[in-house]
Amino acid sequence: MRTADWVVLFVTLASIVLYGIYKGRGSKNIRGYLLADKRMRWYTVALSIMATQASAITFTSTPGQAYVDGMRFVQFYFGLPIAMVILAITAVPIFHRLNVYTAYEYLEQRFDVKTRTLTSVIFLVSRGLAAGMTIYAPSIILSVMLGIDIRITSTIIGGAIIIYTTSGGVKAVNWTDFQQMLIIMAGMVFAFAMVIHLLPEDISFVDALYVAGGLGKLNVIDFSFDLNNRYNFWSGIIGGAFVALAYFGTDQSQVQRYLTGESVTQSRLGLMFNGLAKVPMQFFILLLGAMVFVFYQFTSPPLFFNPVETARVYSGQQAEEYRLLESKYQEQALRKSAALREYIRVQETGDALEIEAAREKIRAIKRESEGIRSAALALLKAADHTADTNDTNYIFLSFVMKYLPAGLVGLIFACIFAASMSSTSGELSALATTTVVDVYKRHFKKDGTERHYLVVSRFAMALWGLYGIAFAQYASRLGSLVEAVNILGSLFYGTMLGVFLLAFYFKWVNGTATFWAAFVGEAAVFGCFLFTDISWLWYNVVGCGVVIGMAMLFMAITRRRVEKKDG
């Protein structure tokens, strides 16, 4: 990075921290500190919801995903607007009228204390592990790309968050989320404009779309139904709706965002805006990735995008062989760009036979290129058997660092830091709130003063932040456990959703039936995870369905027993 980039990065990060401290000042009780006094307008709620959901990985990995796998990932978000509508009708008015601090507090009012404690503990465990990952994942990528030790990148992200969340609480979190989301959007728009600008002069935007489409990167919609296919229309609209319902309806890191709304209207509008904006935003980020792909069809891409792994193979015995593969790969890239120009030319003629012939030629070159890359990945593994051969996360940032002008590179990296900070700060504030309200205040000290709870909340916020930094420092030593942690998070949402749906819609179901049904639901989800190939998007449907079904069964059995006794 050049001096201008470091200046932009530093100024942006400093402005986020200062803005957070400024906007978060004046919280004198836990209502102010944990609920921002319920004074937030819809646009702050909306952008805070979006910023919390969009982690750094969204902006590093999503363009890379479009590069590798095409744009089909956008289908995952099709269920989100449906979930937003359901939550706006159901959860928002209930949570507002009851003036709860956490979603789990409502469960005690509706069921009993054991159900509240069970769900809050599930949240603390799953979200606690995820919070460590949301610092670790971008830290490792930024560490690789900037050539800085991961301990520094994770401490910058975690330290900045601790400063403004501890001082300003949720008010600071919401306002910085708002600011961070604007920075992120600006960065992505600039990056998109630059990709288009950097395409060869004879390749227009429409030509680029034809190239992306011809090479299978614009696979936005797939109507085929397949339980094992992770991203298709049906898994997106059904599975995605359940994921979004669970995430936005039962995960305190999101519930807390709309609980800060000034009124039911403001919270609902925040959710509606998210429902409107999320799908186009993801489409745009994926299209950015598809355009980076097109750019690399006319400019030779590196054989492997992760510079650390490449440096490792250069310094090993496989260096010469690897360099030979690189030169072959470059030759193929030149042949491919010529073939693509021919493909664009025949598109204009409209001759179906010529188009198919040009397409077949591209496919043949692509197969050869893939063969070279597979050989290169084998060399990476031979140089170091622990080498990470998945470079999806590095594709976009590699492009940014190599081709974007000074200043803009700093802005894009600021976006990545901002995205990481926005999602982590939302998680930390939710973890602190649940720790204080659902555990400490409910089970350990019920009669403390406002000042006491405020001090404990600040302490909890700082403690969760320190935990996140510590997790990131040691996560690389956990090896495959990191992947397991990611999967772990998706195993609990279905059960949580089932519990909340019972609370909202099944008024005749009691706490004990719900509590035990939650255990059965969780066992069913773990069964799917361990013994089937079903895509994880469907775990939520299974968990939720089993919890509801079992709770009704338990209620029916209990009722029959009571009737027998009475009879």
Next chain:
Amino acid sequence: MARPEAGSSNANPEDVHPQGNIGDTADRPPFFTSWSRVYTAVLAFLALLIILFYVFMKAFS
């Protein structure tokens, strides 16, 4: 009704749930006159996006 304190369980959700229905006049949306119309607009927008994505995919593939 007094605002329940965090961590307390002195509020009855049954008492307050009916107030949260879609037709609550205090919570009218600033546009489209009713929440049902806002929800319909959001879902219609989703349907439109899916159609546009499909057309986009077919046009360039």
